[in-house]
Amino acid sequence: MAARVLMKAIHSLRSPGVVGAALSCNGHTFSSAAAAARPAAPSVDAGVNEKILNVPLTQPDYFRLSELFTVKDLFEARVHLGHKKGCRHRLMEPYLFGSRLDVDIIDLEQTADHLQRALNFTAHVAYRGGIVLFVSRRRQFAHLVERTAQECGEYAHTRYWQGGLLTNAPVQYGPGVRLPDLIVFLSTLNNVFQTHVGIRDAAKMNIPTVGIVDSNCNPSLVTYPVPGNDDTPVAMELYCRLLKMTINRAKDKRKRMELLKGI
């Protein structure tokens, strides 16, 4: 399932300059996606370009992201702390390890697995020059998220979400605007404890999402949910640091590959 979504997103990334999400690829298999459009890089041969794009897909952890964090790091950053039993969302029960003194504990083994997958996907998206949009509606961490986005060279939106941002983009921004290729939700709830509108809009526009889902959030429409704490500053700093490192790693790798293959 995740592989199919990966291929979908990659197929949509293949044609630059067109609204990425507008290309709705319905169930293309991997082989047809590979045989589909080849983006013409100005200075590199088409075959070399294809190799640059396909080589990372051959290995499961091409960017070696598993060395970035361990379960111990997650524990020390208090990622396992959820909300009280009363705030628990029914769909988060599979991700919970248990509860202690009424406080839900998130299963860090599952979190590590989900986080690995999410970071891997983000790395691949960044490697292929995709636009990553960081979204969080928590006032405490707005500045941190915006700074993270600036440092990676990606985009952030921690302010009031205007209704037609994704769904009515050509009218709001002008024709020919490119929508984000990945949206990372560092907190899936907005200031009134409801699911952020961006999750639904991204699903409508076929944009994959990575979301840190806490024990009171709804993980339904998020493509790569990462069950974890989104209230503690330590945890947020950990996530921002990890995402920044993945994106920078992926971009550096891309530059190196282009230099290598260009020779």
Add this chain to the structure above:
Amino acid sequence: MAACRAVRAVLVKCGKSSWTSVPRPPQTDRQLLSRQICVSSAAWRKNLAAAGPEKFSEEYIKKQVEEFNIGKRHLANIMGEDPETFTQEDIDRSIAYLFPSGLFEKRARPVMKVTVQWGEDGRPFHYMFYTGKQAYYSLMHDTFGKVLALEKYQDSMRNKGLFTKDTRQMSLTGSRWLLKEELEELLVENISDHDYTRFLQLMERLLSMPYCAMEEEFVQRFRRQLEVQSSKQEIPAVQHDENGVAFSQAEGRRKTAKASIKLRDCGTGSITINGKSYLLYFPVLQDREQLMFPLHFVDMLGRFNVEASVEGGGHCAQAGALRLAVSRALLSFVSAGEMESMRQAGLLTPDPRVKERKKPGQAGARKKFTWKKR
């Protein structure tokens, strides 16, 4: 003209004598080689205007309907469709297809080229592009960043034990915050009132911190100087006449009266208006009191001589004009503190009230005609 000439040529050729007779079309004259092009004269041509409007008679309507049906079948043939089942919608569609009009087609409308905010690969330039208000939000982000930096500095000073509250404060007197329109102009973006209020709150918060003087230049970018009101007062220069007596000249106006005076530092305290003594010129006490007020206020009643010339207006207006002129002339003999107190007493403010015009439909400026209920 050419047609008539042709006809004439034909007639001459045929040997017909008179031109004035109505040229009849040549009959079966086999010797005629050229054929006549124009056969009718002005008298023959139907006078369309004289016939009147078209009469929609039964046979006329029937003829039109027949022609329409024939045309419809032709159109169906052109479009390659069945003439028997060609409805009105098909007709509209085929006309729109055959004669595309740039007037109504949405895609034919001219598109204004907006300054593109993204590069060739489609990636936007600004990291907050997707928020919609990138300039405003990035300003808020930077300001908040400065607040955090100041807090961090405070903490570091506290750690070293060097924290003091009496640091250099920035001078905010004589300046005001940017107006909403000015901020919009600065950011080249539209802002709502709520956004503007939030911005001001954040700036106030920045200024409330102890070490805010470190960010002085950043804050001053968003402040504008206020024009100082009191420094605008023009003080007439003190001159000296042949005897060495100091005097000053000033002018004043009230309603339609204009006064110009010379205030001499003699010591007699006499007042002359238009050559007459003030007692004769102003028989009414109120006018003389008006004249006296500025000198009485600064306790220099007997010190000065006033030579005044005044014209226009009535006696009250003239008195008021003189009062203003005397106050202005006194400024050159009075200290700055007394000038401020004179200004606050209202001696230096010209009275702006003039006679209001009469409006049509009313008896006077405000008075209305009698209101009748029915």
